[in-house]
Amino acid sequence: MKPFLSNVAIVGASGLVGSTLLELLEKRNFPIKHLRCFASSNSQGKTCTFKNKMIPIEVLSTDAFANIDLAFFCTEATISKAFVPAALNQGAKVIDCSSYYRLDPNIPLIVPEITLDFTHQLVASPNCIATIISLILAPLNRAFGIKRVIATTYQAASGGGRPAMSHLIEETRAQLLNQPFTNPYYPFQYAFNVFLHNSTFYQDGYVEEEKKIIEETKKILRHPTLLITATSVRVPVLRCHSVSLNIECNSPPIDARAVLICAPGVKVVDPPQFPMPIDAEGKEEVFCGRIRTDISQKNTLEIWVVGDQLLKGAALNAVQIAECWIQNFT
Amino acid sequence: MKPFLSNVAIVGASGLVGSTLLELLEKRNFPIKHLRCFASSNSQGKTCTFKNKMIPIEVLSTDAFANIDLAFFCTEATISKAFVPAALNQGAKVIDCSSYYRLDPNIPLIVPEITLDFTHQLVASPNCIATIISLILAPLNRAFGIKRVIATTYQAASGGGRPAMSHLIEETRAQLLNQPFTNPYYPFQYAFNVFLHNSTFYQDGYVEEEKKIIEETKKILRHPTLLITATSVRVPVLRCHSVSLNIECNSPPIDARAVLICAPGVKVVDPPQFPMPIDAEGKEEVFCGRIRTDISQKNTLEIWVVGDQLLKGAALNAVQIAECWIQNFT
Numbered sequence: 001m002k003p004f005l006s007n008v009a010i011v012g013a014s015g016l017v018g019s020t021l022l023e024l025l026e027k028r029n030f031p032i033k034h035l036r037c038f039a040s041s042n043s044q045g046k047t048c049t050f051k052n053k054m055i056p057i058e059v060l061s062t063d064a065f066a067n068i069d070l071a072f073f074c075t076e077a078t079i080s081k082a083f084v085p086a087a088l089n090q091g092a093k094v095i096d097c098s099s100y101y102r103l104d105p106n107i108p109l110i111v112p113e114i115t116l117d118f119t120h121q122l123v124a125s126p127n128c129i130a131t132i133i134s135l136i137l138a139p140l141n142r143a144f145g146i147k148r149v150i151a152t153t154y155q156a157a158s159g160g161g162r163p164a165m166s167h168l169i170e171e172t173r174a175q176l177l178n179q180p181f182t183n184p185y186y187p188f189q190y191a192f193n194v195f196l197h198n199s200t201f202y203q204d205g206y207v208e209e210e211k212k213i214i215e216e217t218k219k220i221l222r223h224p225t226l227l228i229t230a231t232s233v234r235v236p237v238l239r240c241h242s243v244s245l246n247i248e249c250n251s252p253p254i255d256a257r258a259v260l261i262c263a264p265g266v267k268v269v270d271p272p273q274f275p276m277p278i279d280a281e282g283k284e285e286v287f288c289g290r291i292r293t294d295i296s297q298k299n300t301l302e303i304w305v306v307g308d309q310l311l312k313g314a315a316l317n318a319v320q321i322a323e324c325w326i327q328n329f330t
Numbered sequence: 331m332k333p334f335l336s337n338v339a340i341v342g343a344s345g346l347v348g349s350t351l352l353e354l355l356e357k358r359n360f361p362i363k364h365l366r367c368f369a370s371s372n373s374q375g376k377t378c379t380f381k382n383k384m385i386p387i388e389v390l391s392t393d394a395f396a397n398i399d400l401a402f403f404c405t406e407a408t409i410s411k412a413f414v415p416a417a418l419n420q421g422a423k424v425i426d427c428s429s430y431y432r433l434d435p436n437i438p439l440i441v442p443e444i445t446l447d448f449t450h451q452l453v454a455s456p457n458c459i460a461t462i463i464s465l466i467l468a469p470l471n472r473a474f475g476i477k478r479v480i481a482t483t484y485q486a487a488s489g490g491g492r493p494a495m496s497h498l499i500e501e502t503r504a505q506l507l508n509q510p511f512t513n514p515y516y517p518f519q520y521a522f523n524v525f526l527h528n529s530t531f532y533q534d535g536y537v538e539e540e541k542k543i544i545e546e547t548k549k550i551l552r553h554p555t556l557l558i559t560a561t562s563v564r565v566p567v568l569r570c571h572s573v574s575l576n577i578e579c580n581s582p583p584i585d586a587r588a589v590l591i592c593a594p595g596v597k598v599v600d601p602p603q604f605p606m607p608i609d610a611e612g613k614e615e616v617f618c619g620r621i622r623t624d625i626s627q628k629n630t631l632e633i634w635v636v637g638d639q640l641l642k643g644a645a646l647n648a649v650q651i652a653e654c655w656i657q658n659f660t
Binding site: 148149150152154168169172173176188189192193194195196201204205206214227228229231233235236237238242244246271272274276277278290291292293294295296297302304 | 478479480482484498499502503506518519522523524525526531534535536544557558559561563565566567568572574576601602604606607608620621622623624625626627632634
């Protein structure tokens with residue numbers, strides 16, 4: 001079987017997710033005939049490195065996608081909104097990592113371990129927390145049925161990109177050296193502090209990030225009646241997200257650990273060990289541990305989950321979608 | 331009315347809670363005739379400062395409490411177990427901040443805003459998280475009745491005392507300067523990491539800290555049938571604890587914010603602001619914010635709570651108990 005060699009575009013190639021995606025394509029030997037990298041005019045004149053070759057970063061335009069077979073959008077929703085239609089019109093298949101199309105009922109929202117789609121020209125890759133917790137929730141939902149989920153997050157700086165990671169590092173350094181810090185990315189102190197996710201507030205008191213987690217998780221699991229709430233918190237950690245999950249099942253989840261051991265993309269860490277952000281860094285799996293029965297309610301589990309926000313939470317999921325497409329075409 | 335001037339002892343005076351308690355007694359002008367400070371032999375030869383006077387730190391012994399009217403124990407459970415009986419035998423009233431007596435059905439567990447006791451010679455001051463969340467839960471329980479609570483914590487270094495704070499600061503410094511770090515207090519990396527509370531594991535998968543939160547909260551609220559679960563997580567923050575609370579009430583908690591605004595010791599922070607650890611540092615109140623209706627379940631609230639672990643979470647609560655006693659005696 002001949003590998004499917006395609007013309008690939010990465011939009012947002014200079015960003016944190018885009019450059020991680022580029023590394024993954026190289027490391028996983030993704031079949032590419034010709035690679036083009038796009039970013040905003042801020043990155044004009046810069047280059048990306050791919051398999052020891054310098055790839056110039058081109059400024060994105062609506063006629064950029066001629067002859068492109070596959071385009072990854074590692075961009076903000078506004079950029080995807082503006083440029084994905086052009087990519088589709090020019091015949092490219094598109095994997096969009098932004099939030100713009102995720103809740104569109106006509107666009108599949110894909111975590112390949114849970115659900116696949118080979119029929120749509122455009123698919124969306126979910127929010128980092130929704131992806132990470134869905135890997136845990138999907139097998140439990142199949143085994144026991146899930147009624148209600150309470151997700152409480154410990155989100156890393158990488159979710160805000162390089163400027164957020166710089167904010168954390170440089171502000172922490174300034175505090176320890178008793179020096180001023182003048183270049184914050186977030187409007188809050190990040191060094192030695194935690195703060196609620198600073199996305200838009202909704203009238204019901206939830207923030208946009210929490211709504212994404214709630215709605216995208218329902219869509220990924222194809223469980224529209226799932227009862228789910230989320231609280232999104234930023235912690236001074238560099239790149240892995242942690243989540244405390246409280247999961248009420250319809251039937252007694254007596255062999256939950258066995259279900260999770262068999263779940264694709266999941267690694268169970270048994271007590272007295274438990275997953276930690278620093279251990280999950282650079283790892284492709286989502287880790288879970290402290291699987292225990294909630295003593296306050298029947299049929300309910302407490303699980304601690306950790307995953308690399310840049311890998312399974314973003315770039316890796318997009319690459320895995322592309323790999324599944326390729327396997328289906330060859 | 332003449333102030334009640336008493337002979338006061340602080341056991342564990344050189345520790346973080348003990349020295350914070352000493353500062354509070356001075357700042358709040360607590361009436362003291364004679365002050366004695368006790369610690370282990372490690373602190374022999376050292377002194378405490380109180381109202382510009384040097385107080386020698388004495389090595390604790392079972393005959394230390396002659397003529398002491400009031401003894402604060404800011405100690406580990408093993409020290410309280412060994413020395414509280416001696417203090418009681420020698421006639422002192424005792425406020426014990428350790429966990430040793432907290433769940434003893436004959437010993438009151440006191441948060442003065444919620445419950446008081448003037449009849450017992452010995453009372454216990456609760457676990458930091460139990461104290462902080464009880465200030466929020468007690469008024470809600472009175473107003474609406476609370477059925478079930480899920481507490482997910484973001485606990486600061488101060489809960490582990492000075493060595494834990496040093497671990498966080500020195501390991502973070504070492505990481506930023508790319509230098510080795512050789513003097514950890516916790517068995518885990520603390521810099522830019524989160525980890526589950528490292529107290530003893532129980533067979534049901536909970537750790538000791540979580541059991542303390544669960545059982546002590548029930549006792550403080552005098553609500554033995556309260557359904558409550560907890561997940562305790564250490565975050566790289568220096569001294570204030572945060573907690574995400576999911577609270578199921580028996581009746582619709584429609585005016586929860588108004589109830590909390592009127593609650594003693596509580597300060598409500600309204601959106602788009604919310605409480606943060608760095609803002610709560612040195613503050614006596616417990617702060618709550620993002621009070622919202624849980625969209626996943628009826629009669630349920632989500633509330634974000636932050637309190638200074640060393641103040642209301644420990645030393646301040648003990649001083650407030652003593653102040654109430656004094657008011658009752660004079």
